[in-house]
Amino acid sequence: MFTADLTNTVVICICSITILRAVEAKKCGPGFYFDSNRNCIDDDECGVSESTSSALCGANTDCYNTHGSYYCTCKKGFFNQLGKTNFTNRTNCQEINECYQKPLVCGPNTICLNTLGSFYCLCKKGFITPLGLTNFTDGSTGCIDINECEKDPCGLNENCINTKGNFSCTRNKGFALTTGEHIVTNKTKTGCQNVDECxxxxxxxxxxxxxxxxxxxxxxxxxxxxxxxxxxxxxxxxxxxxxxDLCLSRICGPNTVCRSKAGRFYCECIEGFSSASGGTRVTIRAPCVGLEFLLPKSSSFQDVNTFVGQSFTSLSKFQSRNSEEFHRLITNFLNVMEEYAIKAARNLSHEEIKDFSTDHFDVIIQAIRNNTIPKGRRAKLATADNSMDIDWNSVAGKESFDVAAAALISFKQLGSLMGAKLLGSTDNESKLEVISEVITAAVTNTDKENLAGKVTLTFKNKKDNNGTRKCVYWDSSAYAWSTRGCMLQNFNATYTVCTCKHLSSFAVLMALYEIKEQHIYNLHMITVVGIILSLVCLFLSILTFTLCRSIKSVRTTIHTHLCLSLFLAELLFLVGISRTENKTGCAIVAGLLHYLFLTCFAWMLLEGVQLYLMVVKVFNAKSLQLKYMCLFGYGFPLLVVVISAAIYSEGYGTDKYCWLTLKSGFLWAFLTPVSVIILVNAGFFIITVWRLVDKFSSLNPDMNDLKKIRAFTITAIAQLCLLGCMWIFGILHSQENTIAMAYIFTVVNSLQGAFIFILHCLFNKQVRDEYAKILVSVCNMKKTSKYSEFSTSSTQGLKSTHETGM
Missing domain, CATH: 2.10.25.10 (Laminin)
Structure with a gap:
């Protein structure tokens, strides 16, 4: 009873309070209430919890308080069925499915997944975003195709084909998949094996x-x-x-061989034979005739030209051109040409001249009749490039004649076929080549060995190498060229004139640039003796520059390194230049020689620089430091050799010598730095000499003119030699390989060490004084007067060295 009464009392109180606040609120206005101080305060209708706002606005909503009121909105991803954005009535908001919106929110090649109030995108299999993302909401760009073939997903002997969102593997031609399928996508489960088409x-x-x-x-x-x-x-x-193979049926005739090609066959004449028509091919069962039996159809030059073409074609296919059989056929061909040329000339009228020219030969013929010899008494016949001058009595061969005829035939390609085999030549002879057309001089005189006078033959040179020319004729009995009875009259770059005592076929041979054995022996002995002498002199020079304290200076230091480099170069040259048995060893020797000779020139340049510093930059100028000199003197040549070897390593070592090859201009790997050093040093030398002329008089007023001239001359000679003037002969020798230039280069080059000893030791008064001092002490020649004079001169020389550094 008591409990019921208490409950009713509370309800009554709450209702009273509510009524009271409502009354008070009316006094403050809607959305406000009185606080304890009786002030109007805004009432937060939304409350502080989501349940309060949801109770006021509805499910899936957000409540926003305003001054004296409030409003509701749907949460992100939800919508109001009434289409209102803001509302105050309690309304439940429903979810929006973004994956059905247009345009699609995820873009192409994607999968859209809806979530409560949101969504996210995934790339389809085989696709990826440009940024490599897995899940994303900004799908405007969509996903791009993955090229799986870049990762080589296929097996051996398979070809990968990329497709949109996927790939496939197909077998290469000649292979089959082990599973029997045609297309696969997993190389771990299948593979390709070779198909045996056989x-x-x-x-x-x-x-x-x-x-x-x-x-x-x-x-x-x-x-x-x-x-x-x-x-x-x-x-x-x-x-x-x-x-x-039809050739197995042996359907070709004698002296022929059957050739099969592309399912067909033909018959071809063997070496030394020709078809009746002159070609190399014949019809079925037709025979081939030997070249010695091949003749022109008539004496007309048209038929003779056909005969020449047939002969050249057959001879050019002869495999053994140096054989006696080949040269016998050449002799037979020349005899036939001579016979038919005279036969054609016999049909000419008195003093008539007739010529004929083809791609194979040029011919000119002339005849005289009835014992009538023309004025001048000489027959002068000339083709386009060659000519013959012969006495008519030599043509006729007798005092009484009905007809006397002469013919000159120039063959345009025969020289390359015949070769340059010279009768009686040995392996030590120079190499020869034919430098003119082969000509045949024919006359009606049957006694061609005993002519009434000499015949003069003029040849146009096909090439001119300043070599030794030889006038030769074809010896038909020995099947070779011979010089018997022929002499060289004169020659120039264009023509060669020969005189002969007999008639035959003639040509001009030229000796190529091969030095004969006697010269080789002489040059070898000069080189050995000269280098040994140079090695001795260089050794003495090194001892002199090292042990003589009175001449110690930067220049003597440079001279020491120069002599050391040249000593090693000359020694290696002596023992290794001809050791070509081992190509690798020969290349190493060539590389070391290249380096050592360049080192010599590098130290020559340093001497020019030092002389320039002493004379032009005032005598007490600072000298070059040893460490920098060694860095340049030995480092620069090494750099040149390394670069040269890297560019063309095959350039080191030849078949004859362990030196730089002349092929591909590789010799300029040595000549170029040498030429540059010579030019630079020449510039220093010119400036030095020019300044010396001005400074000598002021620096040493007591020196008379004779001493000035002598010092100047010695300096000039030493500088010229050290600038490498002797190597000019070497450059000339490589450009113009004559015997004289070979001897000059060999003598000068092998005596470089001797020249250095003479110029820097024997021509130096201080060094001579030191040598004299040693000789005096050895021989115990201690005369007071001479010793006093010697000491005075030595002291003066030492003073000069300390003052000038020279």
């Missing part, structure tokens, strides 16, 4: 063929007794077949 040989190669299987392919070739209609090896039977 198991079905007729299907792939056809009949009468052999088959050889290869990885991924096969090769076919015809069986013995069959020939291919195309290539010897093939793999397409639709284009190439194997047919019976």
């Amino acid at each position: 198991l079905k040989i007729e299907e792939h190669c056809g009949l009468n063929a052999n088959c050889v299987d290869t990885p991924g392919s096969f090769n076919c070739s015809c069986k013995e007794g069959f020939v291919s209609t195309g290539e010897a090896t093939f793999n397409n039977k639709t284009k190439t077949q194997c047919k019976a």
Whole structure:
């Protein structure tokens, strides 16, 4: 009873308070209430919890308090069915499915997944975002295709093909998948193995063929007794077949050989034979005749030209051109040409001249009749490039004659066929080559060995190498060129004139630049003796510059390194220049010689620089430091050699010498830095000499003119030698390889060490004084007067050295 009364009392109180606040609120206005101080305060209708706002606005809403009121909105990802954005009535908001919106929120090649109030995007299989993201909401760009073939997903002997969102593997030609499938996407589960096409040989190669299987392919070739209609090896039977080899039936005639090609055959004359028509091919069962039996059809020059063409074609295919058989056929050909030329000349009228020219030869003929010799009494016949001058009595050979005829034939390609074999020549002879056309001088006189006078022959040179010329004739009994009875009259770059006592076929041979054995021996002995002398002199020079304290200076230091480099170069040259047995060792020797000789020139340049500093930059100027001199003197040549070897390593070592090859201009790897050093040093030398002329008088007023001239001359000679003037002969020798230049270069080059000893030791008064001092002490020649004079001169020389550094 008491409890019920208490409950009613509380309800009454609450209602009273509510009524009271409502009354008070009306006094403050809607959305406000009185606080304890009786002030109007804004009432937060939304409350502080989500349940309060949801109770006021509805599910999936957000409540926002305003001054004296409030409003509701749907949460992100939800919408109001009434289409209102803000509302105050309690309304439940429903979820928005973004994946159905247009345009699509995720873009192409994607999968859209809706979530409560939101969504996210995924790339389809085989696609990826440009940024490599897995989940994303900004799908405006969509996903791009992944090129799986870049990761080589296929197995061996398979070809990867990328597709949109995927890839596939197909077998290469000649291979089959182990699973029997045509397309796969997992190389761990399948692979390709080679297909042996030769198991079905007729299907792939056809009949009468052999088959050889290869990885991924096969090769076919015809069986013995069959020939291919195309290539010897093939793999397409639709284009190439194997047919019976008709040559096996021996259907070609005598002195012929059967050739099969592309399923066909033809008969060809063997070496030394020709067809009746003059070609190398003949019809079935037709014979080939020997070249010694081949003749022109008539004496007309048209038929003779056909004969020449046939002969040249057959002779050019002769394999052994240096054989006696070949030269016998050459002799027979020349005799036939001579016979038919005279036969044609006999038909000419008195003093008539007739010529004929083809691609193979030029001929000119002339005849006289009835014992009538023209004025001048000489026959002068000339083709385009050659001429003959002969006495008519030598042509006729007798006092009484009905007809006397002469012919001159110039063959345009015969010289290259005949070669340059000289009768009686040995291996030590110089190499020869034919430098003119081969000409045949023919006359009606049968006694060609005993002419009434000499015949003069003028040849136009095909080339001119300033070599030794030889006038030769063809010795038909020895089948070789011979100089007997022929002499060289005169020559120039264009023509060569010969005189001979007999008639035959003639030519001009030229000796190439090969030094004969006697000269080789002489040059070798000069080189050995000269280098040994240079080594001794260089050794004495090194001892002098090292041990003589009175001449110690920067210049003597440079001279020491120069002599040391040249000593090693000359020693290596002496023992290794001809050691060509081992190509690798020879290349190493050539590289070391290249380095050592360049080192000599580098120290020569340093001497020019030091002389310039002492004279031009005032005598007490600071000298070069040793560490920098060594860095340049030994480092610069090493750099040149390393670069040269890296560019063209094959340039070191030749068949004859361990030196730089002349091929590809590789010798300039040595000549270029040498030339630059010579030019630079020449500039220093010119400036030095010019300044010396001005300074000598002021620096040493007591020196008379004679001493000035002598000092100046010695300096000039030493500088010129050290600038490498002696190597000019070497450059000339490589450009113009004559015997005289070879001797000059050998003598001068092998005596470099001796020249240095003479110029820097014997011509130096201080060094001579030191030598004299040593000799005096050794021989115990201690005369007071001489010793006093010697000491005075030594003291003066030492003073000069300390003052000038020279």
